[in-house]
Amino acid sequence: MTGKRIHMAWFSGHGAGPSGWDDPAMPAGYRWDRPELYVDSAKIMDRAGFDAIVFADTMAIPDTYQGRMDAYLEHAIAMPKLDPAVLTPMIAAETSSIGVVATLTTTFYPPYLLARLTATLDHVTEGRSGWNVVTAFTERAAQNFGMDRLPEHDTRYDIADDYLALCQELWNTWDADAVVMDRAAGRFADPSKVHRMAHRGPYFTAEGTLNVVPSPQHRPYILQAGSSDRGIRFAGEHADLVIATKHTPAQMREFRDRVRARAAECGRNPDDVKVLFIVTPLFAHSEDALRSRRDALLPRDPVAVGLATLSVGFDHDLSAEPLDEPPSAERLGPAAERFRLPDGSMPTLRQAAERQAGWTALPLEGTPEAIATRMEEVVEESGCDGFAIRGRWIPEYVHDVSHGLMAALRARGRVLPPTSGATLRERMAMSVS
Amino acid sequence: MTDTPFRLAWFTAYGPRGWDMPEGVFHDWRKPAVYREMSSLLETRGGFDGLVFADTPAIADGADIGTHVEYGLEGISHDPMPMLAAVAGATEHLGLVATLSTQLYPPYILARALATLDTLSNGRAGWNIVTSAGSHTAELYGRDSLPAHDDRYEHADEFVDVAERLWEAWDADAVVMDAGTGIFADPAKVRTIDFEGAYYSVRGPLTLPRSPQGVPVLCQAGASDRGRRFAAEHADMIIVHASSVPLMKEIRDDIRARLVEAGRSPDSCKVFFTAHVIVGETGTEAQALRERLEASPTTSIEAGRAALKATKDGFVIQGDPEHVADQMAETMQEIGGDGFAIRDALLPSFVVPLVDRVVPILRRRGLVRQNYHYPTMRENLLDPHFTAAAVKEQEGIGA
Numbered sequence: 001m002t003g004k005r006i007h008m009a010w011f012s013g014h015g016a017g018p019s020g021w022d023d024p025a026m027p028a029g030y031r032w033d034r035p036e037l038y039v040d041s042a043k044i045m046d047r048a049g050f051d052a053i054v055f056a057d058t059m060a061i062p063d064t065y066q067g068r069m070d071a072y073l074e075h076a077i078a079m080p081k082l083d084p085a086v087l088t089p090m091i092a093a094e095t096s097s098i099g100v101v102a103t104l105t106t107t108f109y110p111p112y113l114l115a116r117l118t119a120t121l122d123h124v125t126e127g128r129s130g131w132n133v134v135t136a137f138t139e140r141a142a143q144n145f146g147m148d149r150l151p152e153h154d155t156r157y158d159i160a161d162d163y164l165a166l167c168q169e170l171w172n173t174w175d176a177d178a179v180v181m182d183r184a185a186g187r188f189a190d191p192s193k194v195h196r197m198a199h200r201g202p203y204f205t206a207e208g209t210l211n212v213v214p215s216p217q218h219r220p221y222i223l224q225a226g227s228s229d230r231g232i233r234f235a236g237e238h239a240d241l242v243i244a245t246k247h248t249p250a251q252m253r254e255f256r257d258r259v260r261a262r263a264a265e266c267g268r269n270p271d272d273v274k275v276l277f278i279v280t281p282l283f284a285h286s287e288d289a290l291r292s293r294r295d296a297l298l299p300r301d302p303v304a305v306g307l308a309t310l311s312v313g314f315d316h317d318l319s320a321e322p323l324d325e326p327p328s329a330e331r332l333g334p335a336a337e338r339f340r341l342p343d344g345s346m347p348t349l350r351q352a353a354e355r356q357a358g359w360t361a362l363p364l365e366g367t368p369e370a371i372a373t374r375m376e377e378v379v380e381e382s383g384c385d386g387f388a389i390r391g392r393w394i395p396e397y398v399h400d401v402s403h404g405l406m407a408a409l410r411a412r413g414r415v416l417p418p419t420s421g422a423t424l425r426e427r428m429a430m431s432v433s
Numbered sequence: 434m435t436d437t438p439f440r441l442a443w444f445t446a447y448g449p450r451g452w453d454m455p456e457g458v459f460h461d462w463r464k465p466a467v468y469r470e471m472s473s474l475l476e477t478r479g480g481f482d483g484l485v486f487a488d489t490p491a492i493a494d495g496a497d498i499g500t501h502v503e504y505g506l507e508g509i510s511h512d513p514m515p516m517l518a519a520v521a522g523a524t525e526h527l528g529l530v531a532t533l534s535t536q537l538y539p540p541y542i543l544a545r546a547l548a549t550l551d552t553l554s555n556g557r558a559g560w561n562i563v564t565s566a567g568s569h570t571a572e573l574y575g576r577d578s579l580p581a582h583d584d585r586y587e588h589a590d591e592f593v594d595v596a597e598r599l600w601e602a603w604d605a606d607a608v609v610m611d612a613g614t615g616i617f618a619d620p621a622k623v624r625t626i627d628f629e630g631a632y633y634s635v636r637g638p639l640t641l642p643r644s645p646q647g648v649p650v651l652c653q654a655g656a657s658d659r660g661r662r663f664a665a666e667h668a669d670m671i672i673v674h675a676s677s678v679p680l681m682k683e684i685r686d687d688i689r690a691r692l693v694e695a696g697r698s699p700d701s702c703k704v705f706f707t708a709h710v711i712v713g714e715t716g717t718e719a720q721a722l723r724e725r726l727e728a729s730p731t732t733s734i735e736a737g738r739a740a741l742k743a744t745k746d747g748f749v750i751q752g753d754p755e756h757v758a759d760q761m762a763e764t765m766q767e768i769g770g771d772g773f774a775i776r777d778a779l780l781p782s783f784v785v786p787l788v789d790r791v792v793p794i795l796r797r798r799g800l801v802r803q804n805y806h807y808p809t810m811r812e813n814l815l816d817p818h819f820t821a822a823a824v825k826e827q828e829g830i831g832a
Contacts, residue, residue: 059541061640068620073618080640082549087553090522110539124519140636186453186504188502191499191502211508
């Protein structure tokens with residue numbers, strides 16, 4: 001039997017960086033700072049029918065934990081990161097079907113620069129580019145751009161609304177059919193189809209014409225990954241794709257329903273917004289093998305790595321908090337509630353840190369066939385559109401995911417084979433069968 | 434008489450250059466294939482030092498855009514960085530120089546993008562430093578105007594200072610990647626820069642380790658007095674538009690004097706002169722190609738519009754391969770160095786005859802690079818052993 005299509009993305013949650021540099025499964029000769037590690041794997045994913053590769057990004061090295069950058073530098077946490085807008089064209093040039101998505105922040109890029117960059121990326125990838133819209137979240141990043149602090153969370157989204165409106169006006173300055181390139185007549189484009197825009201928004205003012213000709217998708221494929229109420233409002237209005245982390249099919253369904261409801265409110269067809277959930281399947285045939293896979297994913301110092309990671313997420317230095325007590329609401333405020341486990345219990349800080357370090361949201365473990373079956377069940381239970389595999393750029397893992405899991409899903413008619421010549425937006429809208 | 438060996442660069446843009454050439458049908462200027470293929474030829478058969486992408490942030494700044502749109506003139510220009518990244522994947526030695534404006538980029542974004550290109554290309558990134566002007570550009574950025582010329586260079590001086598500090602905030606040996614201890618980087622070797630200047634405030638460091646070159650090759654293309662002073666302080670290479678050989682010599686001599694004044698070796702910065710190079714099997718064929726180019730509406734319109742920067746009145750070398758080789762050699766002999774920046778569309782009509790017919794002649798005379806001795810762009814550009822005798826020896830000709 002075949003059912004609904006399952007969309008499959010690869011989510012490079014560490015950004016373009018060295019996740020798994022010291023994993024014993026990493027073959028000698030591959031370096032995180034050379035393109036081959038990413039390009040070789042992307043070619044395999046391309047042939048396996050992955051829909052897109054998404055690179056996360058941030059614009060600073062954190063120093064929240066212990067007030068120093070040390071833990072982050074020593075354990076390669078949340079850094080280092082290459083500029084994803086430079087890596088993605090290299091991947092696109094060596095693949096033919098898969099989309100490539102770079103995270104780019106509306107808080108730090110001047111809008112004209114970013115409208116031009118994203119339109120150019122769409123040309124260079126021949127219509128397979130995406131833009132993961134983020135508003136940035138750390139003051140350290142702001143301080144790399146001459147700001148003392150960031151605007152408030154919801155205000156950043158208000159700014160992003162105005163920003164996206166401006167980008168859209170810039171992309172629209174050229175009609176889709178403006179370029180004619182009539183060599184006999186010596187006519188490049190029809191000037192009556194190229195316009196001047198004047199934007200007067202609450203945050204941005206700009207006038208003129210974009211100097212990039214219309215790109216294959218005209219507007220790059222837009223992603224959004226924030227799951228706050230304000231983030232969901234933004235996604236419902238602008239996004240083609242939302243990726244999120246949820247623990248259970250019920251939570252996934254609730255989240256997806258909210259995104260779709262918001263899209264409908266904005267006058268959009270809810271089916272035009274796909275919602276994928278982040279998972280990290282572990283492939284193994286036996287319990288022993290699974291245990292060693294889990295161990296390989298654990299850092300050497302899970303408590304320090306977990307605390308340093310959590311400190312960034314909570315924007316609070318957890319190094320001074322008592323390790324063997326539950327996180328205190330007195331000191332952390334309402335944010336302490338975010339430590340609560342799905343079963344309702346409150347872990348100690350040490351437990352929370354260890355859990356963070358080896359963390360996976362929705363457990364998916366076993367053989368590729370078993371994982372494919374569980375994925376089909378989760379899609380049935382949650383209504384979700386598919387998954388974003390958060391994995392390390394390790395050839396063995398890419399092989400398991402591509403030749404194991406994707407092959408199993410393909411045999412069941414759940415994933416789309418590679419497409420040639422389709423844009424990312426066109427590919428995402430296609431159905432299997 | 435000693436022969437003066439010289440360097441070659443290609444100077445173009447990611448835009449519709451040569452869109453109306455008959456071969457444009459097969460080589461869509463919007464897609465990466467033609468840039469990747471031609472760049473590979475520049476490197477494997479041409480021994481070029483670099484590919485330089487010019488950039489223009491707005492269409493026809495200060496003028497009506499209609500004519501520019503109708504004929505596909507300069508000003509329609511895509512962001513150079515993504516295409517240079519695509520070219521990086523198709524080449525191994527060619528330098529990749531992006532024109533990026535200090536007026537339009539935040540320093541952190543620019544420094545990070547170039548450090549990434551330098552890292553992923555294994556040390557081949559370059560930055561052509563420009564300071565944008567023009568009312569259209571200002572409007573697109575929501576500003577009333579951009580600063581006056583000399584003020585822009587004050588900004589640029591500070592911008593380059595910030596960028597260099599960012600590029601050097603990680604020591605070269607900061608990344609240890611010790612599998613035994615699980616330590617990725619040594620925190621003692623990575624610092625914030627805490628820059629507070631007149632125009633910029635940047636905390637740092639960058640999110641990635643020091644790239645192979647550390648600081649990318651710095652290039653400059655403004656010929657004003659202030660621009661030349663800026664170049665003498667910062668640049669590894671300079672691109673100059675000049676219409677006559679005596680003027681070229683005068684400019685190069687002046688730049689070398691300024692380098693000495695700035696306390697630098699006059700050989701520490703290479704001067705490239707832009708030239709259109711039109712090669713035919715015979716002189717008649719070259720003339721026919723030139724006439725076809727000049728009959729193109731894009732060319733005649735441009736040439737006829739005095740208000741535009743006169744882009745086609747540059748220095749032209751044309752003829753059969755022997756004649757072009759002679760002209761290039763004699764010109765360089767008179768100027769004293771350092772290279773040509775070929776200013777034509779990156780299309781087979783221009784690239785193939787040059788690399789396949791002219792370069793072999795120049796190589797036999799020991800005048801252009803046979804192969805690359807170093808991994809990085811700067812090392813090859815400033816290679817002190819790049820002499821006619823050395824080139825002939827590699828060619829097996831003997832000095």
